[in-house]
Amino acid sequence: MSKIPYEVYTEEVETLSVLSPDGEIVNKEYAPKLTDDQLKELMYRMVFTRTWDERAINLGRQGRLGFYAPVSGQEATMVGSEFALDKEDFICPGYRDMPQLVWHGLPLYQAFLYSRGHQHGGEIPEGVNVLMPQIIIGAQVLHAMGIAMGYKLKKQKHVAITYTGDGGSSEGDFYEALNYAGVYKLPTIFFVQNNGYAITTPFSKQTAALSIAHKAVAAGIRGVKIDGMDVFAVIHAVQEAAERARNGEGATLIEAVTYRFRPHSLSDDTSKYRTKEEEGQWSEKDPIARLAKYLEKKGLWTEEDTVRVKEEAKAKVNEEIKKAEKTEKMTVAGLIDSMFETTPKHLEEQKADFQ
């Protein structure tokens, strides 16, 4: 049977890789231009994030944190994408995206307070352009679109980036946001961390589309697919998307194929839905090991550096969790007062019951 000439889109999209698992640059023209100091800073942040994640899981098991979504394996997408942004750019995260917020300026102890269910955790300091992690999977995708509309109306050359996962790309809100961003040509970056599972549901059951990047086509925006375990590919894709956005060329959907080494949350058992073989294959693509190899060959990083950063990170995490634990508990009265700018009379009366 001959192929129909008006078929919409049937080609597989290529996945961009820049840094091979052996630490070699394989796609020179896409390698981000970073100074030696920037490269070391990038490595520092990735190692720090991995250590913080390991400590957070322990703190969670000790009951010193509340809800916590592990991040190991996704350091390239999380740290790398934030690294590619300017301070003024706005981040609208999903529930796993705490590292982007912290590297964008949210104090770590507030991240811990948020996990512990304390309102102050969400009291983002002035000048830090982030929202707290969103629980409703697609809601933040719309917020980034709206914030980008604000930048456009104010004629400011900043971008709003939002993160969701392969599961999030199935939400209605995701499509509405892409469509609006296309219509208004908004400076939005839709960054999908496709880690293969929406809690336990595999990607094969998430969509019949050839890729998530294809979903950009229907919205008339640019879609790209990258190796999400490759921090250079991430930085390139985000820098390019941000530059296009700042130039008025509109939104980009980036699908970054990545993997979470750990469970979805602390109450999830990966052995029920993944194999050891699969996990082993992905660990060979570890974004930190990959960057380390590259930096070691350039003489910019050693094993001792990794040990030193781990120690620094552990000390910092200890200090910040203590700060979180010492923060005065939130109160029902304070909660009531956070409903409205001026607390109405009926709430003042209800407040009296708790004082």
Next chain:
Amino acid sequence: MAQMNLKEAIRDAMRVELERDKNVVIFGEDVGNVGGVFRVTEGLQKEFGEERVFDTPLAESAIGGMALGLGIQGFRPIAEIQFVGFIFEALDQILVQAARLRFRSGGRYNAPIVFRTPFGGGVKAAELHTDSLEGLIAQTPGIKLVIPSNPYDAKGLMISAIRDNDPVFFMEHLNLYHAFRAEVPEGEYTVELGKANVVREGSDVTIITYGMMVHTSVKAAEELEKSGIKAEVIDLRTLVPLDIETIVNSIKKTNRAIVVQEAQKSAGLAAEIIAQINEEAILHLEAPVLRVAGPDTVYPFAQIEDQWLPSPARVIAAVNKVLNF
């Protein structure tokens, strides 16, 4: 002073605020060029440009999400949801995201948004165009709820809503858009959110109501007066916050009350109002407080809506019941 109907008064409020504050923006489905399916925003795009008043793609959740994003960016969005039944598509953004923003950001961000939507029966509209969904909104912490009954209030309440730094859900009764004209001052004035209005004084019974039912209740009160019964009618104007003080003061005088709402009877605002009356004024009551409301069915197709909606006769019957208790 100009004579305006409710629709013109709401438009005038938006015009005044667009003029006064460059951060006010209006958007929604079809609100730009044609001024909305009910022409409430007619002429505003022409006057203020496409960056201030603009059409959106047909997607209600995105309208809500864009409002939130613009609110965070320092704008004061007025987002129109074209018909009330379509708010279900946007409820996460309105009730979960906007209403919780101040709470979940520990006070760092607020959502100075007005969500406008037409609602209300008696106009033979299509399914899900007229339902009284105010109970749904009122049950959610963090959002204010306004339902005006006349052009003067509508303008003053709308200006207050736009200036409010918290999200306000503003419901406009379809049957009142063109029902009558009234004097509306030019320029700025506000009607405070959270203050009810005693529209008709009386000493025998208090009728507590809002929106279109204010007019139904006033008609009933006029009828009752012919038999010597003096009914006081309270127009709540704002349902969140609720002005219980005005209600209680009236009951102290009349000792009897009914609540009239167009919405279905159970678990609605009337039930809430009666609960608060019980808490604040039970010893002043000579009879139970009754509800006049729609029955607990889905809102009907047009054929029987006139029977379904509370009528002056049903209000009169309820008043007689509490008087003869």
